[in-house]
Structures are given as C-alpha cells and as structure tokens.
Amino acid sequence: MTAQLYIDGSWTDAAQGRTLETLNPATGEVITEYAAGSPADVDRAVAAARKAFDEGPWGPDSSPRERATILFRAAEIMRRDKEKLAEMETRDNGKLYSDALEDISESAFMFEYYAGWTTKVAGSIPPVGPEAMSLIIKEPVGVAVLITPWNYPVLMASQKIAPALAAGCTAILKPASPTPLTSLELARILEEAGLPAGVFNVLNGTGSSIGDALVTHPGVDKISFTGSDEVGKRITKLAAESMKRVTMELGGKSPNLVFSDATLDEAYEGSAVGIFYNQGEVCSAGSRVLVERSIYDEALEAMSRYAAGLKLGDGMDPETTMGPLVTAEHRDRVQKYIEIGKESGARLVFEGDMPTTPDLLGGYFVPPTIFADVDNQMTIAQEEIFGPVMAVIPFADVDEAISIANDSIFGLAASVWTNDITKALKVSKALRAGIVWINDTQPAPSEAMWGGYKQSGVGRELGPWGLESFLETKHIYVNLEG
Ligand code: NAP
Numbered sequence: 001m002t003a004q005l006y007i008d009g010s011w012t013d014a015a016q017g018r019t020l021e022t023l024n025p026a027t028g029e030v031i032t033e034y035a036a037g038s039p040a041d042v043d044r045a046v047a048a049a050r051k052a053f054d055e056g057p058w059g060p061d062s063s064p065r066e067r068a069t070i071l072f073r074a075a076e077i078m079r080r081d082k083e084k085l086a087e088m089e090t091r092d093n094g095k096l097y098s099d100a101l102e103d104i105s106e107s108a109f110m111f112e113y114y115a116g117w118t119t120k121v122a123g124s125i126p127p128v129g130p131e132a133m134s135l136i137i138k139e140p141v142g143v144a145v146l147i148t149p150w151n152y153p154v155l156m157a158s159q160k161i162a163p164a165l166a167a168g169c170t171a172i173l174k175p176a177s178p179t180p181l182t183s184l185e186l187a188r189i190l191e192e193a194g195l196p197a198g199v200f201n202v203l204n205g206t207g208s209s210i211g212d213a214l215v216t217h218p219g220v221d222k223i224s225f226t227g228s229d230e231v232g233k234r235i236t237k238l239a240a241e242s243m244k245r246v247t248m249e250l251g252g253k254s255p256n257l258v259f260s261d262a263t264l265d266e267a268y269e270g271s272a273v274g275i276f277y278n279q280g281e282v283c284s285a286g287s288r289v290l291v292e293r294s295i296y297d298e299a300l301e302a303m304s305r306y307a308a309g310l311k312l313g314d315g316m317d318p319e320t321t322m323g324p325l326v327t328a329e330h331r332d333r334v335q336k337y338i339e340i341g342k343e344s345g346a347r348l349v350f351e352g353d354m355p356t357t358p359d360l361l362g363g364y365f366v367p368p369t370i371f372a373d374v375d376n377q378m379t380i381a382q383e384e385i386f387g388p389v390m391a392v393i394p395f396a397d398v399d400e401a402i403s404i405a406n407d408s409i410f411g412l413a414a415s416v417w418t419n420d421i422t423k424a425l426k427v428s429k430a431l432r433a434g435i436v437w438i439n440d441t442q443p444a445p446s447e448a449m450w451g452g453y454k455q456s457g458v459g460r461e462l463g464p465w466g467l468e469s470f471l472e473t474k475h476i477y478v479n480l481e482g
Pocket of ligand 1: 215
C-alpha cells in the first residue's frame with residue numbers, strides 16, 4: 001500500500017504518480033512507499049487551503065469555539081491512538097518507543113493548550129483621545145506552509161499545526177522526506193476530529209522538488225520552518241520576494257557549562273543526557289560541554305561511564321537506550337565529523353560499541369563519542385553535527401566560560417550547572433541563547449517559549465508566542481467627531 005497525500009479532505013496519489021520509500025533506520029528495511037508530490041500538487045494544496053481560508057469554513061470569520069472543539073477532539077484521538085502513533089514514529093525515525101510516547105503525549109497537550117487559546121485571542125483599545133476610537137484586533141495570517149524536520153516528526157508538526165489552526169489559519173504541512181508517516185496520521189486524526197476539507201493538507205515530497213514551489217507560491221502568506229540553517233536561509237531569501245511572514249527554528253551548537261560548585265553527579269549525567277538523548281539528533285543538544293578545569297578529569301570519567309552504559313539497538317526494544325540515526329546519509333555525515341575531530345587533534349576519550357545482533361547490521365548506528373581538549377575554534381566545536389558526538393572544552397573561570405559559550409554563530413540553547421544562584425543568573429543573562437536551563441537540560445514545556453538567537457532562528461514558537469506568529473494585528477480607526 002502506498003501512503004497517499006492528503007489534499008482538500010481527500011487521500012490522493014501524487015499528480016505525477018511519483019513515490020518514494022521510507023526505511024526503518026534500525027534495520028535499513030523498507031517500511032512502505034509513499035506518494036511524493038510535485039509542484040502541481042503544491043498548486044492543488046494551496047488552492048484548497050486558500051479557499052478554506054478565504055471562503056470559510058476556517059479563516060477570520062470562523063467560530064473560535066468550533067475551532068476549539070475540533071482541536072480538543074484531535075487531542076483526545078491522539079491520546080487514544082498513542083501506541084500506534086508512537087510505534088510508527090519509532091519505526092520511521094529510529095527513536096526510542098518510550099520517547100516517542102512522550103512526544104505524542106506532549107503533542108496532544110499542544111492541541112489542548114492551543115484549543116484553549118482560540119477563545120482568548122483578544123485585541124485592545126488604546127486611548128487615542130476623545131475624537132476617535134482605535135480598535136486593535138487580531139486576525140489569522142492566512143495560508144501557512146509548515147515545513148518540519150525528521151528528528152521529532154509528530155512533535156514539530158504539532159508545534160506548528162495546533163497554533164496555526166487555533167489562530168484560524170489554514171495549513172499545508174510538508175514533512176521531512178525520511179519520516180513521512182506520522183504526519184499523515186495527524187491528517188487522519190484531524191479528519192476524524194471533524195476538521196473540514198481544505199483546512200489542513202499534508203504534502204509529502206522532497207524539499208528539492210516542492211520546496212521552492214511552496215515557498216514562492218503567491219497563495220501562501222506564511223512559512224513556518226524548522227530545520228537546518230542552510231535551508232532556513234534559502235527559504236528566508238525566497239520568501240522575502242513576496243514579503244511572506246517567516247518563522248525559522250534552526251540549528252544549534254549549544255553550550256553546557258559545568259561549574260565545580262554544581263551537584264556534580266547530576267551535572268555530569270545531565271551533560272551526557274544533553275548530547276546523547278535522541279542519539280544527539282536534537283537541535284538544542286548540549287554538544288559543547290564546557291567544564292571548569294578543577295573538575296575536568298573527573299567529569300570526563302563520569303560522562304564516559306554514562307556513555308559506556310548506553311545500549312544501542314532498535315527503538316522498539318525496551319532494553320535499548322540509544323537508537324540508530326535517521327538515514328545512512330546522515331550516519332555518514334556524523335561519521336565524517338568524528339574523523340574530522342580525530343584529525344584536528346582533539347583527544348578521543350570515549351567511543352562506544354556498535355550493536356552486533358544480525359538483524360541490526362543494516363541499521364544506521366553511530367555509538368556515543370566523546371572528544372576532550374577541544375579548542376572552540378575546531379570544526380567539531382563550531383558546526384552542528386546532529387549526532388551523539390560530545391566536544392568537551394575546559395575553562396578557567398566564569399568570564400572564560402561565557403566567552404567560549406557565546407563564540408558561536410548559533411544561539412539556540414544553553415545549560416548552566418551550579419548551586420550558586422547568583423552565578424547561575426549572571427551567566428544565564430550573559431549567554432546569547434533563546435533558552436537557558438539552570439541545573440537541567442532539554443525540557444521544553446509547551447506553555448513556555450522556544451526559539452533561537454543569532455543564526456538559530458527568527459521568531460518564537462510555543463506558548464502565546466507560538467500563536468502570535470500565526471496572527472496579524474489590524475488597527476481600525478473610528479472617527480467619533482461630529
Ligand atoms: P533540513 O534538511 O533543513 O530539512 C528540514 C525540512 O526542510 C525538511 O522537510 C526538508 O525536506 C525541507 N527542505 C529541504 N530543502 C528545502 C527547500 N529547498 N525548500 C523548502 N523545504 C526544504 O533539516 P533536517 O535535516 O530535516 O533537520 C535537522 C535540522 O533541523 C538540524 O539543523 C536541527 O538543528 C534543526 N532543528 C531545529 C529545531 C528548532 O526548534 N530550532 C528543532 C528540530 C530540528 P526534505 O527532507 O525532503 O529534504
């Protein structure tokens with residue numbers, strides 16, 4: 001069975017009949033074929049989304065209560081189907097089943113969270129004097145193209161779909177080519193929840209074949225993109241031609257600062273989790289671990305011990321604690337960085353074992369890898385590797401730690417491990433990053449905020465900020481004279 005596209009409320013083959021295969025990264029085996037769209041499908045999807053926005057049932061005149069009802073129902077269906085969704089996510093992406101379950105649960109919460117917001121989007125009436133009244137109102141931006149990466153397929157899609165639909169936008173989701181399946185499930189869920197035809201469309205297909213058509217389409221008002229900085233920059237340039245609104249959630253090279261006055265066992269374990277969780281395929285992974293010199297050796301030992309305890313395997317196996325990377329191509333890219341690290345003179349202090357069971361020999365595994373004595377100017381400290389590769393850098397004091405941490409083109413996230421609250425807050429303020437965790441790593445509650453400084457992005461997602469990015473603000477001026 002070929003997984004089809006979802007356009008205008010119908011399941012359909014691609015206009016040119018093109019298909020691609022999606023593989024299980026743990027084994028390299030084909031899971032299924034899926035329809036891969038072309039620019040003709042982009043036209044179909046945009047026309048459907050445009051009509052549903054301009055003529056209803058969605059758009060600025062739709063009922064906030066009705067939007068809420070559908071989003072709440074979608075959350076309920078997601079929770080009902082969580083095991084099926086999580087298994088599909090694990091087989092398509094490689095991540096641990098337990099992590100996939102958490103992603104689904106947080107995604108369902110996002111639908112509930114933004115369902116609640118639909119009835120609370122309000123404007124304001126600033127006082128402009130006795131002769132006039134200024135009404136500031138909020139309206140949906142229009143047709144939104146949502147482009148997502150493969151590392152958190154359901155979560156990243158939900159992070160965009162829920163606020164877009166809550167705001168009254170209609171949407172076309174373009175999932176990443178290696179992980180097309182759960183996005184189609186989201187369409188099925190929204191359909192069952194009662195979402196009218198055309199409001200939400202899923203267009204699988206490669207970025208190289210449909211990306212430009214989506215991004216430059218005159219019927220599209222907004223691009224919400226999560227992915228690499230390289231593709232993000234290309235889209236931003238193209239979108240600027242017609243001044244489309246853009247939100248960019250891009251890559252990172254996030255620093256993780258460990259001070260000697262931290263609760264050290266927690267700091268070492270947290271630092272390891274920060275880079276090895278989800279195989280290091282995390283935009284905010286703490287890939288640069290900065291450690292105060294006085295605890296440098298013991299930190300290397302403790303983090304290596306943690307890495308040695310990780311068991312590579314199929315994400316569906318409950319014994320597995322680290323899955324495969326998403327594709328053979330991505331595995332090769334990460335391995336190339338490990339070679340670059342070795343050649344650049346960084347000290348390889350830990351390299352884990354590959355799985356040996358015969359059914360996993362075709363899988364795309366990269367074992368946890370730790371480089372010590374990394375100079376922050378080295379390639380492995382400056383470029384996003386997006387795999388389980390930790391670069392450890394020593395520092396002497398707070399000022400040096402901040403200076404190394406900020407010496408990056410990226411500014412997505414950072415962790416600070418210390419029990420000195422003054423130091424924690426001082427360092428957090430000085431770090432040029434969109435999110436700073438104190439004595440923790442990676443939590444991203446949907447009610448709060450997500451987004452990057454510098455080349456890690458433009459705009460913000462999650463919380464009210466995520467909703468705002470799908471809204472326009474209009475000023476209606478009423479003359480009260482006479
Ligand atoms: P990617 O290669 O940039 O792809 C992201 C999405 O863009 C995919 O759907 C991709 O489709 C599509 N795309 C590729 N070329 C395009 C084009 N010319 N026009 C329009 N769309 C195009 O990134 P990835 O490898 O999937 O994901 C990893 C990256 O995402 C990392 O850099 C990571 O840091 C970043 N990320 C950031 C966040 C955040 O919140 N800041 C979260 C997660 C991931 P194809 O798959 O078909 O190429």
